Amino acid sequence: xxQGVSGAYLGTFFHTPVYGQMEYLKDALIEVDKDGVITRVxxxxxxxxxxxxAGYRQAGTxxxxxxxxxxxxxFVDIHVHSCQWPQSxxxxxxxxxxxxxxxxxxxESKFADLDxxxxxxxxxxxxxxxxxxxxxxxLGSAHLEATVELARICVDKGQRALVGKTVMDxxxxxxxYYRDASAASAVADTxxxxxxxxxxxxxxxxxxxxxxTPRFIPSCTDEVxxxxxxxxxxxxxxxxxxxxxxxxxxxxxxxxxGKEDPYALQDFGLLRDHSIMAHGCFLTPExxxxxxxxxxxxxxxxxxxxYFGSSVAPVRRLREQGVxxxxxxxxxxxxxxxxxxxxxxxxxxSRQLETGVNALVxxxxxxxxxxxxxxxxxxxxxxxxxxxxxxxxxxGDFEPGMAFDLQVIDTKRRWSDLTGFGVFDEPQDQLARIxxxxxxxxxxxVYAQGRLVCNKDA
Ligand SMILES: [Zn+2]
Numbered sequence: 001x002x003q004g005v006s007g008a009y010l011g012t013f014f015h016t017p018v019y020g021q022m023e024y025l026k027d028a029l030i031e032v033d034k035d036g037v038i039t040r041v042x043x044x045x046x047x048x049x050x051x052x053x054a055g056y057r058q059a060g061t062x063x064x065x066x067x068x069x070x071x072x073x074x075f076v077d078i079h080v081h082s083c084q085w086p087q088s089x090x091x092x093x094x095x096x097x098x099x100x101x102x103x104x105x106x107x108e109s110k111f112a113d114l115d116x117x118x119x120x121x122x123x124x125x126x127x128x129x130x131x132x133x134x135x136x137x138x139l140g141s142a143h144l145e146a147t148v149e150l151a152r153i154c155v156d157k158g159q160r161a162l163v164g165k166t167v168m169d170x171x172x173x174x175x176x177y178y179r180d181a182s183a184a185s186a187v188a189d190t191x192x193x194x195x196x197x198x199x200x201x202x203x204x205x206x207x208x209x210x211x212x213t214p215r216f217i218p219s220c221t222d223e224v225x226x227x228x229x230x231x232x233x234x235x236x237x238x239x240x241x242x243x244x245x246x247x248x249x250x251x252x253x254x255x256x257x258g259k260e261d262p263y264a265l266q267d268f269g270l271l272r273d274h275s276i277m278a279h280g281c282f283l284t285p286e287x288x289x290x291x292x293x294x295x296x297x298x299x300x301x302x303x304x305x306x307y308f309g310s311s312v313a314p315v316r317r318l319r320e321q322g323v324x325x326x327x328x329x330x331x332x333x334x335x336x337x338x339x340x341x342x343x344x345x346x347x348x349x350s351r352q353l354e355t356g357v358n359a360l361v362x363x364x365x366x367x368x369x370x371x372x373x374x375x376x377x378x379x380x381x382x383x384x385x386x387x388x389x390x391x392x393x394x395x396g397d398f399e400p401g402m403a404f405d406l407q408v409i410d411t412k413r414r415w416s417d418l419t420g421f422g423v424f425d426e427p428q429d430q431l432a433r434i435x436x437x438x439x440x441x442x443x444x445x446v447y448a449q450g451r452l453v454c455n456k457d458a
Contacts, residue, residue: 011065036450068412074134074405076387079328117146164213187227229269243277297390304333326387
């Protein structure tokens with residue numbers, strides 16, 4: 001397949017411009033300009049379709065999806081701890097404090113070594129591409145230099161990235177070998193990160209942005225939370241943190257401030273338009289309204305919630321309240337960098353929230369929350385357009401004006417044939433097979449902003 005921008009892509013594509021509504025674009029021609037932006041989607045019924053296809057073919061700027069391949073939008077993963085990639089799948093049987101003290105903090109502290117950071121981060125970006133993620137929101141380690149390096153690697157490799165240096169300054173809550181030296185230094189480092197990353201934007205067509213990143217309230221002093229909130233206002237910058245994730249965090253914040261996470265974060269100026277709050281398991285209807293009103297987004301991380309979330313996030317209710325929402329793998333609270341796994345778990349968890357889970361309790365008393373299930377198509381929207389809306393970026397579907405981010409899925413891959421042998425072959429059946437059954441081998445090429453960024457057939 002040809003590399004480069006400005007041209008057209010011919011094939012069959014699935015996307016969800018509207019929450020829960022799949023669109024099937026059969027034999028569509030997607031025209032992309034030199035900036036990697038979709039200018040038009042032409043269909044066979046259009047009067048000039050044949051002429052357009054012939055024109056691009058003649059010019060040598062037509063990329064045709066091979067037989068058996070279909071296209072999906074690039075995924076938007078809005079919660080990834082880049083510095084936890086080496087411990088993915090480890091220690092998940094431990095309680096949070098042991099997971100942090102024995103594995104996570106010792107690992108994250110190693111990112112003081114820039115060579116180590118470069119090696120891990122370059123691999124992670126490639127691994128996420130290989131699983132279809134073209135836009136990623138990263139939490140780096142507490143180190144400024146390594147986090148700047150992560151942003152540079154994303155810029156160089158063509159991944160659209162939002163990158164934050166994790167702030168954790170409270171000496172009572174963090175180990176002496178791994179924390180910010182002071183609130184003032186944490187704020188100063190974050191401000192430097194903002195300048196460094198914004199300095200990379202002029203030469204980055206897919207986009208790169210800094211993110212103000214307090215780890216979560218229990219890791220941070222009041223002073224640093226206030227300093228970061230002030231920075232967010234001054235630079236009109238993205239904010240991300242964990243919010244209302246698990247019982248311990250929830251209770252700790254309540255005991256410290258006499259109010260829940262969202263209101264405490266709001267007091268510090270950290271709830272803003274397109275702020276990204278990971279988890280949100282404990283969000284009440286009133287807090288959902290607050291998020292909707294302020295434009296705050298929830299990063300739903302269904303893979304990690306069974307381990308550290310103590311609950312299932314109320315995705316369906318929050319969506320019905322109009323809250324912006326996308327999906328996060330949450331490496332390494334989530335065990336896999338594969339957002340397909342998050343899609344599947346989001347559906348499964350929502351069904352368990354609806355029914356309750358203890359079969360020894362009579363059904364009517366099982367504690368389920370009625371009307372909580374989401375469909376796999378709704379979960380697919382979360383992984384694509386929902387993530388784009390959460391971030392306020394033109395990504396996540398194949399409409400004109402959107403960045404051209406594409407995963408090419410080979411449905412006939414040996415050992416992972418998704419064709420169903422012609423049985424139940426309606427578009428919704430094809431998409432369900434891809435979402436539930438595909439593995440990274442089915443993803444053959446990935447494009448971000450019109451650039452080929454991963455090619456497994458090269
Ligand atoms: Zn997290």
